[in-house]
């Protein structure tokens with residue numbers, strides 16, 4: 001039985017529970033000093049003066065770096081054709097401009113963290129205020145929205161069919177505005193960087209989803225050859241998108257380490273993570289659905305405005321799911337930006353789909369209500385047999401099965417459609433559902449594999465462990481491809497000195513790195529078998545290649561499995577490890593197929609009719625993700641996505657003081673995410689599947705799809721329970737009273 005698909009325990013589990021897994025901030029280098037950032041307290045203006053004298057004279061202080069003494073950085077070269085898209089513009093103390101509140105204005109470096117924190121508080125900063133002129137009103141900025149910079153392959157506007165005709169022909173219309181708030185990523189592990197220079201070579205220990213991207217950004221920022229930068233990150237305590245790019249603090253750590261002449265550690269405080277390292281932007285989405293009396297969609301229009309920063313464009317692609325989800329006669333989507341004096345937003349789990357699905361799947365529910373149709377029946381009525389946007393067949397789409405099995409597991413047939421018609425005791429009960437999808441993407445990745453003298457294997461790729469199970473699944477893939485036992489394979493990641501892997505974002509790690517690991521493992525297995533055939537001392541000597549195999553660490557003949565020896569014996573005679581490299585890349589399959597994961601999510605809410613409090617006793621999610629590599633870690637990922645979706649639905653919102661653009665709930669006591677006490681039963685099922693087109697593994701990746709649709713399913717359940725339609729997240733009790 002294949003190791004792939006089984007619920008294997010995490011290979012790094014013991015290291016994590018015993019504290020032996022070393023996270024970025026825990027690395028200790030000789031002579032290491034500690035850096036603290038000093039942030040702006042106004043949203044817009046100029047620094048008139050910074051008095052650093054008192055801080056610089058304090059005990060233990062090694063450096064106070066401001067825009068007045070920071071090294072001048074070269075103007076970065078634009079990225080080459082096959083380089084990653086540029087990172088957001090960073091705040092690197094190159095001038096006196098303030099463009100958002102909590103922008104870095106100084107770095108204080110001292111021998112201890114306490115000395116650095118103490119000195120950081122003694123900086124006196126005077127501003128030339130422009131606070132009145134700061135744009136911090138989303139509604140106002142949204143009245144004069146900007147078109148985002150066009151990105152190749154990601155148009156901001158799309159249309160197909162005759163929208164006006166479709167609307168005119170329709171019997172029923174839903175045309176509503178939906179909103180999602182500013183949200184911040186809150187991984188347990190804060191962002192952290194340790195920077196160390198050795199002559200002109202830079203080593204960065206960094207909490208990142210992209211070691212090679214951090215290397216590229218550092219090299220570009222400092223005008224260095226990428227080979228002179230090494231980035232190390234064996235463990236990440238959660239990323240979710242905020243650790244996808246190298247933000248200002250990474251470069252500021254490197255700049256201050258060079259200036260201070262010693263290694264520098266810089267760890268962001270929780271409150272700093274609400275301004276400096278991205279956010280899920282505010283969205284306002286106008287969604288129009290127009291259908292025949294039987295529920296056939298004649299027209300869909302989805303217009304999104306999302307917030308961005310004066311530093312850079314970031315557009316939340318809310319229309320992405322609407323464009324591909326349902327078959328309709330006509331469609332029009334647009335993306336616009338409202339520019340504010342805030343830090344740059346960024347990708348946050350299921351960027352586009354998480355926010356966009358709230359509007360689309362709420363509107364589908366409203367349409368079902370208007371048509372007196374079951375919400376699943378409406379979705380089946382408009383089921384897209386091929387991708388309606390790309391006009392391509394799906395690589396594999398088992399969404400019908402997701403609806404059917406999800407409904408069955410949840411007991412959907414017992415739902416009575418009228419709002420307020422189901423009760424348990426004095427509580428109003430509501431059942432809602434929604435569709436989930438996320439595109440399957442893949443990027444080139446490299447790996448190396450070696451079988452060592454003791455018969456064990458060492459497999460490497462410069463990928464990332466975000467807590468999601470990369471160590472474990474890559475060990476499974478390598479052991480399976482090599483014919484070794486799981487315990488004979490060691491997988492290493494998180495270092496630019498290893499073969500290059502892409503960003504661990506966009507649900508791409510398994511789909512991209514998995515095939516590279518599989519190919520390297522197969523190549524090394526084939527080399528070992530060829531050596532055995534050539535080796536007069538081997539029991540496989542002279543055998544036909546097709547008759548040889550490596551099974552559980554034994555080299556043996558298929559026709560006579562008792563003629564065998566441990567692979568270690570062969571490697572020992574060979575006198576050196578046997579090694580192979582691979583590079584795996586997508587081909588032209590995306591030109592021939594549209595690749596998406598799918599799911600159906602069902603939610604029960606119980607609402608207190610007097611207090612408006614909402615509890616979620618149970619959720620069922622059924623997913624089509626191609627092949628699942630590890631039942632246990634995969635299940636955990638999807639549960640995590642659903643839990644986050646419940647947070648998005650009911651709790652999460654960065655509360656800004658809109659007078660000055662600073663988060664007032666920038667801590668984990670006031671910024672609410674679900675905890676165990678908030679959760680009921682979360683039932684996740686993954687269909688047995690194999691996507692024949694994404695890669696040889698058949699695996700699409702599962703990082704994002706779990707959150708998609710959850711907020712809409714909750715909103716739909718709340719409507720069913722109460723008769724109140726909430727179109728603005730989060731659904732707090734005040735909106736129900």
Ligand code: MOS
Nearest residue numbers: 240241349505506
């Ligand atoms: Mo993710 S938002 O692609 O890290």
